[in-house]
Amino acid sequence: MFDKLVVIDAQGHLLGRLASYVAKELLSGQRIVVVRAEGINVSGSLFRNRVKFSEFLNKWMNHNPRRGFQHFRAPTKIFWRCVRGMIPHLTPRGAAALQKLKIFEGVPAPYDRVKKQVVVDALKVQRLKNQRHYCKLGDLSNSVGWSKQNLVDQLETKRKARATTYFQKKVKAHNERQKELGLPQVKAIKNQLAQYGY
Numbered sequence: 001m002f003d004k005l006v007v008i009d010a011q012g013h014l015l016g017r018l019a020s021y022v023a024k025e026l027l028s029g030q031r032i033v034v035v036r037a038e039g040i041n042v043s044g045s046l047f048r049n050r051v052k053f054s055e056f057l058n059k060w061m062n063h064n065p066r067r068g069f070q071h072f073r074a075p076t077k078i079f080w081r082c083v084r085g086m087i088p089h090l091t092p093r094g095a096a097a098l099q100k101l102k103i104f105e106g107v108p109a110p111y112d113r114v115k116k117q118v119v120v121d122a123l124k125v126q127r128l129k130n131q132r133h134y135c136k137l138g139d140l141s142n143s144v145g146w147s148k149q150n151l152v153d154q155l156e157t158k159r160k161a162r163a164t165t166y167f168q169k170k171v172k173a174h175n176e177r178q179k180e181l182g183l184p185q186v187k188a189i190k191n192q193l194a195q196y197g198y
Protein backbone atom coordinates (compact mmCIF):
# COMPACT_ATOMS: atom_id res chain seq x y z
CA MET A 1 0.00 0.00 0.00
CA PHE A 2 1.28 3.47 -0.88
CA ASP A 3 1.66 5.88 2.05
CA LYS A 4 2.64 9.53 2.11
CA LEU A 5 5.69 8.70 4.24
CA VAL A 6 7.07 5.45 5.64
CA VAL A 7 9.36 5.61 8.69
CA ILE A 8 11.42 2.44 9.19
CA ASP A 9 13.18 1.58 12.45
CA ALA A 10 16.35 -0.10 11.15
CA GLN A 11 17.37 -1.63 14.49
CA GLY A 12 17.86 -5.39 14.12
CA HIS A 13 17.61 -5.54 10.31
CA LEU A 14 20.21 -7.05 8.00
CA LEU A 15 22.03 -4.48 5.88
CA GLY A 16 21.60 -5.87 2.36
CA ARG A 17 18.10 -7.24 2.82
CA LEU A 18 16.75 -3.98 4.22
CA ALA A 19 18.49 -2.03 1.44
CA SER A 20 16.85 -4.18 -1.24
CA TYR A 21 13.35 -3.59 0.13
CA VAL A 22 14.00 0.14 0.52
CA ALA A 23 15.36 0.39 -3.05
CA LYS A 24 12.32 -1.40 -4.47
CA GLU A 25 9.90 0.93 -2.66
CA LEU A 26 11.87 4.04 -3.68
CA LEU A 27 11.67 3.07 -7.35
CA SER A 28 7.90 2.71 -7.02
CA GLY A 29 7.69 6.32 -5.77
CA GLN A 30 7.45 5.80 -2.00
CA ARG A 31 9.07 8.33 0.35
CA ILE A 32 11.07 6.55 3.06
CA VAL A 33 12.81 7.67 6.25
CA VAL A 34 15.17 5.20 7.96
CA VAL A 35 16.03 5.87 11.62
CA ARG A 36 18.51 4.20 14.02
CA ALA A 37 20.85 3.24 11.18
CA GLU A 38 23.59 2.50 13.71
CA GLY A 39 21.55 -0.52 14.87
CA ILE A 40 21.59 -2.27 11.48
CA ASN A 41 23.15 -5.74 11.64
CA VAL A 42 25.80 -7.06 9.26
CA SER A 43 26.34 -10.81 8.90
CA GLY A 44 29.87 -11.91 9.78
CA SER A 45 31.98 -11.07 12.82
CA LEU A 46 33.28 -7.57 13.52
CA PHE A 47 36.84 -8.68 12.74
CA ARG A 48 35.81 -10.13 9.37
CA ASN A 49 33.90 -7.00 8.38
CA ARG A 50 36.80 -4.77 9.45
CA VAL A 51 39.11 -6.77 7.16
CA LYS A 52 36.64 -6.36 4.27
CA PHE A 53 36.37 -2.63 4.95
CA SER A 54 40.16 -2.24 5.04
CA GLU A 55 40.31 -3.87 1.59
CA PHE A 56 37.70 -1.37 0.42
CA LEU A 57 39.86 1.48 1.75
CA ASN A 58 42.67 0.35 -0.58
CA LYS A 59 40.59 1.21 -3.64
CA TRP A 60 41.19 4.65 -5.11
CA MET A 61 41.92 6.39 -8.41
CA ASN A 62 45.67 6.58 -9.02
CA HIS A 63 45.97 9.77 -11.06
CA ASN A 64 43.37 11.77 -9.06
CA PRO A 65 42.23 10.16 -5.77
CA ARG A 66 39.64 12.92 -5.17
CA ARG A 67 37.62 11.63 -8.13
CA GLY A 68 37.69 7.98 -7.08
CA PHE A 69 36.01 6.00 -4.32
CA GLN A 70 34.31 7.81 -1.45
CA HIS A 71 35.06 5.78 1.68
CA PHE A 72 32.12 6.71 3.90
CA ARG A 73 32.48 5.82 7.58
CA ALA A 74 29.12 6.87 9.05
CA PRO A 75 26.38 4.19 9.29
CA THR A 76 23.93 6.44 7.44
CA LYS A 77 26.28 6.88 4.49
CA ILE A 78 27.25 3.19 4.39
CA PHE A 79 23.57 2.23 4.22
CA TRP A 80 22.89 4.99 1.66
CA ARG A 81 25.70 3.68 -0.54
CA CYS A 82 24.28 0.15 -0.25
CA VAL A 83 20.85 1.38 -1.42
CA ARG A 84 22.44 3.44 -4.21
CA GLY A 85 24.06 0.30 -5.58
CA MET A 86 20.60 -1.25 -6.01
CA ILE A 87 19.18 1.74 -7.91
CA PRO A 88 20.03 2.98 -11.44
CA HIS A 89 21.10 6.27 -9.86
CA LEU A 90 22.63 7.73 -13.05
CA THR A 91 19.23 7.81 -14.79
CA PRO A 92 16.62 10.49 -14.02
CA ARG A 93 14.27 7.86 -12.57
CA GLY A 94 16.94 6.46 -10.26
CA ALA A 95 18.15 9.91 -9.18
CA ALA A 96 14.58 10.94 -8.36
CA ALA A 97 14.10 7.73 -6.35
CA LEU A 98 17.27 8.34 -4.33
CA GLN A 99 16.05 11.86 -3.49
CA LYS A 100 13.05 10.31 -1.70
CA LEU A 101 15.28 8.60 0.90
CA LYS A 102 16.38 10.06 4.26
CA ILE A 103 18.56 8.17 6.75
CA PHE A 104 19.41 9.14 10.34
CA GLU A 105 21.46 7.88 13.24
CA GLY A 106 19.23 7.78 16.29
CA VAL A 107 15.70 9.18 16.07
CA PRO A 108 15.71 12.96 15.46
CA ALA A 109 12.93 15.26 16.62
CA PRO A 110 10.37 15.12 13.80
CA TYR A 111 10.30 11.32 13.75
CA ASP A 112 10.41 10.43 17.46
CA ARG A 113 6.62 10.92 17.62
CA VAL A 114 5.82 9.07 14.39
CA LYS A 115 4.68 5.47 14.11
CA LYS A 116 7.58 3.36 12.88
CA GLN A 117 7.55 0.15 10.87
CA VAL A 118 9.83 -2.85 10.42
CA VAL A 119 10.51 -5.02 7.37
CA VAL A 120 9.80 -8.48 8.75
CA ASP A 121 11.55 -10.32 5.90
CA ALA A 122 14.76 -8.36 6.54
CA LEU A 123 14.99 -8.91 10.31
CA LYS A 124 18.09 -10.66 11.62
CA VAL A 125 16.05 -13.01 13.82
CA GLN A 126 14.12 -14.15 10.74
CA ARG A 127 17.00 -14.58 8.31
CA LEU A 128 20.15 -15.45 10.28
CA LYS A 129 20.70 -18.68 12.19
CA ASN A 130 21.35 -18.37 15.91
CA GLN A 131 24.92 -19.64 15.77
CA ARG A 132 25.99 -17.28 12.97
CA HIS A 133 28.25 -14.35 13.76
CA TYR A 134 27.07 -10.80 13.15
CA CYS A 135 27.97 -7.27 14.18
CA LYS A 136 26.28 -3.89 14.41
CA LEU A 137 26.92 -1.31 11.73
CA GLY A 138 27.53 1.33 14.42
CA ASP A 139 30.33 -0.75 15.97
CA LEU A 140 31.89 -1.33 12.55
CA SER A 141 31.73 2.37 11.71
CA ASN A 142 33.20 3.30 15.08
CA SER A 143 36.13 0.93 14.52
CA VAL A 144 36.98 2.41 11.11
CA GLY A 145 36.83 6.11 11.96
CA TRP A 146 33.27 7.25 12.75
CA SER A 147 33.52 9.54 15.78
CA LYS A 148 29.89 10.29 16.70
CA GLN A 149 28.84 7.07 18.44
CA ASN A 150 29.07 8.50 21.97
CA LEU A 151 26.99 11.52 20.99
CA VAL A 152 24.31 9.36 19.37
CA ASP A 153 24.20 7.11 22.46
CA GLN A 154 23.72 10.13 24.75
CA LEU A 155 20.89 11.51 22.61
CA GLU A 156 19.24 8.09 22.42
CA THR A 157 19.36 7.75 26.23
CA LYS A 158 17.59 11.11 26.60
CA ARG A 159 15.00 10.20 23.97
CA LYS A 160 14.21 6.87 25.64
CA ALA A 161 13.81 8.61 29.02
CA ARG A 162 11.32 11.06 27.48
CA ALA A 163 9.47 8.20 25.80
CA THR A 164 9.21 6.28 29.09
CA THR A 165 7.79 9.33 30.89
CA TYR A 166 5.24 9.89 28.11
CA PHE A 167 4.16 6.25 28.15
CA GLN A 168 3.68 6.25 31.93
CA LYS A 169 1.49 9.38 31.69
CA LYS A 170 -0.52 7.78 28.90
CA VAL A 171 -1.13 4.59 30.90
CA LYS A 172 -2.13 6.60 33.98
CA ALA A 173 -4.62 8.69 31.98
CA HIS A 174 -6.08 5.53 30.39
CA ASN A 175 -6.53 3.85 33.79
CA GLU A 176 -8.23 6.93 35.24
CA ARG A 177 -10.61 7.05 32.28
CA GLN A 178 -11.51 3.39 32.74
CA LYS A 179 -12.26 4.05 36.42
CA GLU A 180 -14.51 6.98 35.50
CA LEU A 181 -16.40 4.86 32.96
CA GLY A 182 -17.05 2.31 35.71
CA LEU A 183 -18.75 4.81 38.05
CA PRO A 184 -22.49 4.15 38.68
CA GLN A 185 -23.47 7.69 37.59
CA VAL A 186 -21.74 7.22 34.24
CA LYS A 187 -23.30 3.78 33.77
CA ALA A 188 -26.77 5.21 34.41
CA ILE A 189 -26.23 7.95 31.81
CA LYS A 190 -24.91 5.40 29.28
CA ASN A 191 -27.99 3.22 29.81
CA GLN A 192 -30.27 6.22 29.20
CA LEU A 193 -28.38 7.10 26.02
CA ALA A 194 -28.58 3.49 24.84
CA GLN A 195 -32.38 3.70 24.97
CA TYR A 196 -32.23 6.49 22.39
CA GLY A 197 -29.80 4.63 20.13
CA TYR A 198 -26.54 6.25 21.21
